[in-house]
Amino acid sequence: MLFIAVLSASTVQAQEFTGDVANGKSLFNGQCAACHKLDKKVVGPALGDVTTRRSKEWLYAWIKDNQALRESGDADAIAIYEEYNGSIMPAFPGLSDDDINDILAYTIEGSKPKEVLVDPNDPVPVVAENDNTVLLYILGGILIFLVLLLTRVKNTLKQVQGEGVTTLAQDANIFTRTALKNPRIVTVLTLLVAVVFLQQLYLGLMVVNVDTNYQPSQPIKFSHELHAGTNQIDCNYCHSGARKSKHSNIPSANVCMNCHMYIQEGPKYGTEEIAKIYAAIGFDPESGTYIEDYEQKPIKWVRIHKLPDLAYFNHAQHVTAGNVECQTCHGPIQEMEEVYQYSPLTMGWCINCHRETKVDVKSNDYYNDMHAKLKEKYGPNAEITVEMIGGLECGKCHY
Amino acid sequence: MLKRQLVKNIALLLSAGLLISSCKQEENHRGYQYMPDMYDGPAIEAYDGYDRFGDSISSLKPVEGTVSRGFMSYQEYSPDADGYAMAKAEMLMPDGIMADEKTMEEAKELYNIFCTHCHGDKGMGQGILVKNEKFLGVPSYGDRDINFGTIFHVITYGKGVMGSHASQVTPEERWKLALYVMKLKSDMTPKEETTAEGSVE
Numbered sequence: 292m293l294f295i296a297v298l299s300a301s302t303v304q305a306q307e308f309t310g311d312v313a314n315g316k317s318l319f320n321g322q323c324a325a326c327h328k329l330d331k332k333v334v335g336p337a338l339g340d341v342t343t344r345r346s347k348e349w350l351y352a353w354i355k356d357n358q359a360l361r362e363s364g365d366a367d368a369i370a371i372y373e374e375y376n377g378s379i380m381p382a383f384p385g386l387s388d389d390d391i392n393d394i395l396a397y398t399i400e401g402s403k404p405k406e407v408l409v410d411p412n413d414p415v416p417v418v419a420e421n422d423n424t425v426l427l428y429i430l431g432g433i434l435i436f437l438v439l440l441l442t443r444v445k446n447t448l449k450q451v452q453g454e455g456v457t458t459l460a461q462d463a464n465i466f467t468r469t470a471l472k473n474p475r476i477v478t479v480l481t482l483l484v485a486v487v488f489l490q491q492l493y494l495g496l497m498v499v500n501v502d503t504n505y506q507p508s509q510p511i512k513f514s515h516e517l518h519a520g521t522n523q524i525d526c527n528y529c530h531s532g533a534r535k536s537k538h539s540n541i542p543s544a545n546v547c548m549n550c551h552m553y554i555q556e557g558p559k560y561g562t563e564e565i566a567k568i569y570a571a572i573g574f575d576p577e578s579g580t581y582i583e584d585y586e587q588k589p590i591k592w593v594r595i596h597k598l599p600d601l602a603y604f605n606h607a608q609h610v611t612a613g614n615v616e617c618q619t620c621h622g623p624i625q626e627m628e629e630v631y632q633y634s635p636l637t638m639g640w641c642i643n644c645h646r647e648t649k650v651d652v653k654s655n656d657y658y659n660d661m662h663a664k665l666k667e668k669y670g671p672n673a674e675i676t677v678e679m680i681g682g683l684e685c686g687k688c689h690y
Numbered sequence: 691m692l693k694r695q696l697v698k699n700i701a702l703l704l705s706a707g708l709l710i711s712s713c714k715q716e717e718n719h720r721g722y723q724y725m726p727d728m729y730d731g732p733a734i735e736a737y738d739g740y741d742r743f744g745d746s747i748s749s750l751k752p753v754e755g756t757v758s759r760g761f762m763s764y765q766e767y768s769p770d771a772d773g774y775a776m777a778k779a780e781m782l783m784p785d786g787i788m789a790d791e792k793t794m795e796e797a798k799e800l801y802n803i804f805c806t807h808c809h810g811d812k813g814m815g816q817g818i819l820v821k822n823e824k825f826l827g828v829p830s831y832g833d834r835d836i837n838f839g840t841i842f843h844v845i846t847y848g849k850g851v852m853g854s855h856a857s858q859v860t861p862e863e864r865w866k867l868a869l870y871v872m873k874l875k876s877d878m879t880p881k882e883e884t885t886a887e888g889s890v891e
Contacts (some may be wrong), residue, residue, distance in 0.1 A: 325827030326850050334850045379771050484700055500723045507718050523818045525803040531858040538736050549853035554824055589747055591739075597720075600731030 308342060308396040310389065315397030318390055322383065329402045332579050333553060335380060336371070339402030342395055354391050356382040506631035507593040511567045512560055520625035526617045533606045533617070541592050544572040552579070595632050596621075602638070603688050612657050613650070613677075645682035650675045762861045769847040774840060781839030787865045789873070797870035800863055804855060805871075813874035825851070831871055832878035841868040 319327075326334035341350065345367070352360045353368060357380050360368045386394075438459070446456045457465075470476045518524050527533060532540035547568045555576050556562050562576075569576055573585025598604050609615045618624060622633025634640060652658040652665070652675055665675050681687060723729050734740055740748040767773040767781070787793065802811065808828050810816040815828035845864045848854040859867065 320826045323827060325825075325829065481700070484704065488704070488706065498721065500721065500729070502720050505720055507720075522807065522822060522824065524807050527803045528807070528858070541737065543857065545853070545857060549848075549855065550819075550825070552853060553851040594737060599729035600733070600735075601728055 308347075308392055308399060310393035310396030312393070312397050312400045314390075315393035315395070316401065318386070318394050319397050319401075322386070323394065326380070329398060331555075332577075334378065334579070335375065338398045341398055347395075350395065351388060351391055354383055354386060354394075356384060358382060501635050501637055502595075502597070502632050503635045504631050505595055506629055507595065509593055509629065510591055512564045512629070514559070514628050515624050515630055516626055516628045517558070526624070527610075533610045535607050535611070537605045537607065539606045539610075544568055544587075544590060548572065548574065595630060596636065598636060601689060603690065612655070613648075614655070615648075619644075641688070642683060645677040648677050650677060650680060764846060764861070767843060767846075773847070774843050774849070777839035777843035778837060779839070781842060783838050783865060783868070787862070787869065789869050793866055794870065794873070797866040800859065800867055801870045804859060805867070808852075813871060813878065830878065831875040836871070836875065838865070838868045838872065841871050 323338070327336070327338045329337060329339035331337050345353075349360075349365070349367065352365075357368060357372075359382075361372055442459050442462070449456055518529075519526060529542035529546055530539045531542075531546075532538055551565055551568055552574070555565060557565055566576070568574070568590070571588050571590045573582040573587055574580075575582055609620075610617070620634050621630075624630065650658065652662045658680075661680060662675075665673075665679065669675065669679065676682070734748045736749050738748040762784075767777050806817055807819050808815075808817040808825055809831070810820070810828075813831040815830045817825075817828065819825045820828050842861075842864050843849075844852065845859060845867060846854060846856050846861075855864075
């Protein structure tokens with residue numbers, strides 16, 4: 292930075308900006324950062340080296356009222372206006388000379404390479420997982436050791452009594468022979484095996500077609516924990532179709548770009564994962580523009596929740612008419628780094644919820660007519676469940 | 691002989707049990723289905739892969755020039771600064787949209803879904819993304835010279851680092867949002883002398 296400053300000192304006189312950097316930073320973040328970054332072109336040019344490019348007086352005039360400066364015929368002002376295709380920077384008559392001085396001091400100070408105390412590229416310390424396998428191995432080892440020890444003890448005792456010595460394998464053989472000759476032991480053993488087998492068979496058949504905990508790897512490591520949890524973006528912001536349509540749509544890349552045109556680096560994977568959106572849609576983060584004639588490729592997200600073709604489900608019906616929270620079916624999405632299927636999505640699960648869920652008939656116009664009839668049928672104070680308004684009719688979901 | 695048969699049977703049962711119980715859910719594998727033909731019908735669903743179209747998307751883009759029902763033309767207002775100025779000068783709230791209680795409630799809900807995380811629930815530019823320093827420099831509605839026309843224009847085309855939200859909110863919803871934003875702005879104005887500048891909500 293200093294090197295560049297020295298070089299360019301030949302074009303613009305070396306300038307001193309001794310302002311309050313802290314105040315400059317807060318002013319910059321509040322007033323300028325929507326369109327400018329220090330190190331990168333966003334809507335307007337990068338400002339880290341602006342003091343080496345322009346004179347102090349010119350900057351004052353431009354920041355306070357750039358339109359007036361352009362109209363006065365200043366060649367530089369007109370050139371930069373045309374370079375950015377006539378996008379207008381608002382005038383800032385409210386900023387005093389001192390304020391501008393502070394901001395400019397911050398542009399110099401803020402773009403100096405920072406002394407990094409903790410290297411952000413360092414791998415995150417891996418937390419030791421609670422893994423039981425090691426413990427099991429240790430236990431198994433102790434048991435084998437005990438068996439060997441006891442065999443030694445037994446043989447020593449036999450030798451003392453003057454009897455013949457048998458090896459471990461011979462012992463086992465004799466034991467098995469004796470046991471298998473005993474019909475009781477055989478019966479108990481067979482029963483045990485049969486019970487375990489039937490139980491496993493039952494459990495195995497019950498999970499066929501139930502995809503609970505299905506957690507496929509996605510093409511982009513998108514974190515719902517970060518977006519919906521930490522940053523509290525409403526589910527409906529991206530899945531804007533859930534309020535109006537049968538499907539809760541997967542957001543198209545233009546919705547990602549609403550934020551990621553500006554936010555080009557994530558806290559966990561840096562630029563790597565966000566770059567995949569740019570590769571799909573054809574965005575050049577360096578210049579902040581879309582590449583012309585780019586062959587866009589769809590991002591192939593892997594579908595997680597899938598109802599069979601024989602069942603009808605409508606998101607809008609549940610989200611808009613029923614006021615059901617997304618989390619009721621999808622679980623704690625705002626805590627999921629990678630999304631998995633939380634609910635079994637079986638028919639029993641649907642039916643159970645329709646039996647238990649109370650319909651909020653009062654604050655919803657949709658139920659006005661229906662409510663009057665229901666009051667006649669079930670009494671004025673009855674709590675209306677989904678079942679009572681036909682939520683268990685076969686034809687509601689299967690037709 | 692009998693014993694050996696028994697041992698064999700037990701071994702067979704055990705391995706069969708193991709085989710069945712191994713059909714459990716794995717992370718990257720959806721698991722098995724009883725009758726796939728009933729689960730995946732021949733009709734093409736949204737978000738199914740469909741190889742007959744070039745890039746294997748089942749939901750195709752509408753033919754170019756398709757006009758959806760109830761569409762309001764907005765072509766005379768270009769996305770650039772000229773269009774913005776034009777929208778500011780001449781665009782008016784359509785007759786059908788009134789600032790009654792029901793509309794404002796709906797508008798508030800829309801605002802909380804689509805705007806709050808940056809602009810803040812009071813429109814001061816202090817949303818959670820600004821507080822988390824993801825986005826910086828989101829202006830307060832109170833500091834900007836805006837009207838219904840400019841709000842509609844900005845939601846439709848975006849401005850500065852704000853992207854176009856046209857694919858997420860319909861024109862009617864945009865007008866409702868414009869009503870709500872102007873309400874937030876007017877709520878802010880009389881308090882400006884008492885509240886220190888930059889203070890949060």
